[in-house]
Amino acid sequence: MYAGRNYQAQVVMSESTRYQCMHCGFECDAMVTGIGEGSGRSPYFLDNDGARDRARMDASAGASNNMHYALRSAVCPKCGKHDAGARREVYVLSALRGLLFGALLGGVVLVLFKGSTTGWGAGIVTALVVMIAMTISRAQRMLTGAILHP
Numbered sequence: 001m002y003a004g005r006n007y008q009a010q011v012v013m014s015e016s017t018r019y020q021c022m023h024c025g026f027e028c029d030a031m032v033t034g035i036g037e038g039s040g041r042s043p044y045f046l047d048n049d050g051a052r053d054r055a056r057m058d059a060s061a062g063a064s065n066n067m068h069y070a071l072r073s074a075v076c077p078k079c080g081k082h083d084a085g086a087r088r089e090v091y092v093l094s095a096l097r098g099l100l101f102g103a104l105l106g107g108v109v110l111v112l113f114k115g116s117t118t119g120w121g122a123g124i125v126t127a128l129v130v131m132i133a134m135t136i137s138r139a140q141r142m143l144t145g146a147i148l149h150p
């Protein structure tokens with residue numbers, strides 16, 4: 001059993017900034033919003049303040065990262081193109097995280113079925129479904145939030 005506190009934080013950041021298209025150089029004002037989530041633990045209730053701060057810092061870093069990618073991947077109002085590199089980075093990063101959680105849950109299913117053939121099948125299917133679902137939902141969250149004002 002875990003004795004201690006587990007802090008969760010969610011940070012929403014908004015900033016008005018400039019957008020510049022990497023293809024045609026078009027510039028305009030933009031409003032970017034990023035949402036970040038973070039957690040911090042204080043085992044045995046030591047350092048509760050530190051854990052709360054870590055949760056908030058984690059969430060702030062996530063929100064700022066979200067804003068960065070949302071702005072970079074916005075579709076240009078003039079030429080209709082976007083920064084494909086930014087989208088690729090987001091999908092790769094999200095897939096890595098999704099793979100980790102997918103493998104964990106797939107492993108749990110495998111253990112529940114005691115490593116039988118059915119267990120391997122169910123474990124692999126669980127891992128794939130979790131990975132794909134997490135990758136898509138996380139990538140979509142990271143790529144949205146930029147509103148351009150041409």
Ligand SMILES: [Zn+2]
Pocket residue numbers: 021022023024025026076077078079080081
């Ligand atoms: Zn453009």
